[in-house]
Amino acid sequence: MTLHHIQPSRRTVRSLAVFISLALLALILAACSGAQPTATPIQAPAAATQPTAAPTQTPAATQAKPAAPAPTGNLTQSAEAGAVTVDITPLNLGDAKASTLDFKVVMDTHSVELGGDLAKLAVLKIGDNEVTTKLWQAPAGGGHHVEGTLSFPSVTAAGKPILEGVNSITVVIRNLAGVPERKFAWNLEQAGAATGGNMGCARTLDTPPAPARCRWARAA
Numbered sequence: 001m002t003l004h005h006i007q008p009s010r011r012t013v014r015s016l017a018v019f020i021s022l023a024l025l026a027l028i029l030a031a032c033s034g035a036q037p038t039a040t041p042i043q044a045p046a047a048a049t050q051p052t053a054a055p056t057q058t059p060a061a062t063q064a065k066p067a068a069p070a071p072t073g074n075l076t077q078s079a080e081a082g083a084v085t086v087d088i089t090p091l092n093l094g095d096a097k098a099s100t101l102d103f104k105v106v107m108d109t110h111s112v113e114l115g116g117d118l119a120k121l122a123v124l125k126i127g128d129n130e131v132t133t134k135l136w137q138a139p140a141g142g143g144h145h146v147e148g149t150l151s152f153p154s155v156t157a158a159g160k161p162i163l164e165g166v167n168s169i170t171v172v173i174r175n176l177a178g179v180p181e182r183k184f185a186w187n188l189e190q191a192g193a194a195t196g197g198n199m200g201c202a203r204t205l206d207t208p209p210a211p212a213r214c215r216w217a218r219a220a
Contacts, residue, residue: 115142
């Protein structure tokens, strides 16, 4: 009786052992087939680093040279009154051979007619003496802008240079546009040097040597 019950129990154990073995084998096979080595991805070689080109700098534009300074010795004298501006510039104070002393005159206005004869209004004052105008040359018609040349004799009636031994001169214009008097004065030392001569000390051959006050004059 006892042996009959034990025999089936042994079969069961064997069957169970076989089943377990098969199961383990299946697990091992499954594990082996599933554990594939992971392929390492092949990385593309890094692109060669290109040297960064320095940005091309456009050369700075050549700067214009500074304007040349205005020439020294500007002799223009200016006066504004009675709504009229008058500019006078001596033209030939340094020319000892000139037959006249010439002055450029420019007159501007916006309200007054400038058609008068400036020769009747202007004189050249040298010390206490006044020399009347010899000639006024300007376009006819007048208007609000007049430009011309005012000329005075360069010698006296006796033939003596009017600037001999003189240090300064003044052009006086009277009664222009209701203004009693306008004065334009020049130092002959500066004016003679600026115009390149020695007009201020000009002398005839029979005159004595120039006085000490004329030593500034440049050689002719």
